[in-house]
Amino acid sequence: MKSILSMLILMFLICPLTAEEKLLASLVLTAHERDIGETPLSVSCDGLITHENDERLLLYEMNAQERRLIPSQVENGIYKRVWWMLDGGLSAGSQRSFQLVLSDSVTPTITPMNFSLLRDDLVLMENRQNRLNYHFGVVEPPDGASPLFRRSGFIHPLWSPRGQVLTRIQPPDHLHHFGIWNPWTKTRFQGREIDFWNLGQGQGTVRFAGFTAFIRGPLFCGFKARQEHIDLTQQPEVVALNEVWDVRAWKAGEASSWWCDFNTFLSCATDSAIVLEAYRYGGGLGFRAMESWTRETCRVLTSEGRTRIDADGSRARWCLVSGENELNEEAGILFLSHPENRDFPEPMRVWPLDANDGRGDLFFEFCPIRLTEWSLRPGREYRLKYRMVVFDGELTAEQAEQMWQDFAHPPFVQVIPATR
Template identity: 25%
Template sequence: MAQGTWMLGMFLVLGSPLRRVEVSLKPEHLGVAWPLTVEGEAGCLVAETKGLRLVAWGQEVLQPDGRRRAIYLLPAAKEAGVQVWRFVKASPPPSPFRFVRHPDGRLELLEGGKPVWVYNFGPQLKEGVAQQYRRADYLHPLYDLDGTVLTDDFPKDHLHHRGLFWAWPEVKVGESTYDPWACQGIHHRFEDWLAQEVGPICAVLGVQGGWYLGERRVVRERVWLWTYRADEVGRILDVALSLEAEDEPVPLRGRSPDKGYGGFTLRFAPCRDASIVTPQGRLAQDGVHVRLPWADFSAHFRADEAFSGAALFDHPQNPHHPAPWLLRYYGVLNPEWPALEWATLERGKPMTLRYRVWIHRGDAQAGRVANAFAVWADPPSVREE
């Protein structure tokens, strides 16, 4: 590894000044765009391949630690081998992203005027549904690349399910156990915005919130979302959750005695011809406690023949990776943590969980889900000169 380079999390960080970068691509890295993080200022990377000029714009993206890192969104490659990128200092193009705040406690993200997702920071309740199911702090709708809604909220079979959400069925405070998964006892509350930023390749949202028992905050929560510009195949949505006990330790776990579900969960909208695909192939039936690095749910979500879907990726540095999963054909992907074991949130020791959502056209094969995971979990080797 060249002098001035080191690994930070899942990213290869390069020393400044950046003049030339060699990227070594394997066959499993092809066909998907991916973010490369480097030290130094953001500008533009340019590569020549077979007479064609490739351009990757950079952006100085805010991180949870308050630092900014230059991230370049490298376009999908068609051939394995070495790409040589050269740094060009240039003014970036306008951002395609825009945040729109609605008066009912919803923050919407648009890309090129098309909806990407809505973050519900204010309490939401569907007409005719009992007050106990009022909830906040989740994404819905989450859209595919063509503007079709992928998620469901207040589904009749599970009224507590809510788009892309994170909640646990068993949370202990003192001698009592509560069920925020089912919107019982503990509720999520928005407190403040940590970031709302847009740039040429990425939109960043940071949120400070808490888990409340009445008016008492028992867990501090920070949520970070990085939404990358879509290409013809897919879009990356990176999520980092930071959880810390306010005062006394807070144990939590998934649904006991045997199911274990809980944590980061994606509930899909009504659809037809659904297919759940994992690294082992297509599932013939629901899966429970299947240890996997990723899973994909694809289907027809609208009347025409267009297929689309979304995959969840469990970060290799998450505890208990690869996680046991709950996979339901009625429309659920859930990498369970901590499943049936107790995990304890403590003051001064934030627990951070990271996931990637890969939203794509077509089924898992057309959407290059396996490649999208590979470029994240085992990224191309990079050398600076």
């Protein structure tokens, strides 16, 4: 406490406010037992600002020599929060301090994190460089395939920082694969067996049902989209399960990687429960990799040290998948599962090396129902929370663990309101 008080006194002596600014709160971040990596930070600003003046909010980092204006972004959810990026990280035993300030005038903001809304696609971008594409329009099946393979509501392409497309949709071996997507497979609804994953069976599908929000700003951009799990066995069709995707792309801290937060919210669409039966794949977060990733060119490493040889069916906090394209350029995705997710550490489905007649194409999924069924009850909402770190080059196990720690256990920032 004494060190925090000394820091605050030093800030006020060396970095006074201007006449046009009002101090709202001082913020102190302390790395106690472990290092903190470059990661998003946030604090509640409820009671400090309103929707009428949040565009006048400024965030400064303070040190003994100067104060530095840093990019920040206000999130207006159930609770109002201000976000910023801890660039450079923080070593164990160290502190960094900040000030929340209200300016007399609206400060022009640069919004490198933006989106482009097209006829069938929503593209998230950083400085006009594509990050991911959410395809909300209906994609028709290849010529000669059943119309049952029509599908909307998935992510493809997902681009690496240098522009590699890492996802694949409708491969000939699995026409129901769609980049990054997460339908449930073996379910029971109103006494019927419904498969929302294997579209060719004609039992169920998932459809985009509308956007509820678009977000742009200096730190992140994103969207919230409604998706419906449809029971096709009944006429008229029945919506069995409602889902909301909350997807956020973060401004890259360095040129070789960027982050995507993927939250999915599930709720029953009727007064009937829906049971997600235990099965080796379905739900969670699924990924079908680009065609050039085969047994010779891609790798898997989990938080428990397992590889593609023995990762399938095991549990993990994180899973690192990477591979090379036709030009021998390396890229990959680190998938992080949150401790609040169901059946954490989460079971996984990882295709074995001999998948697809020995080609060894890569499919990965965090699968929260792989080992035990999950009954979703009416009147409740359920959440699954993931982060993807998309990178070029290589990522080490030590870096992956640091990123998971910062995601799973966000650093605590002490808020000291200014005396009114």
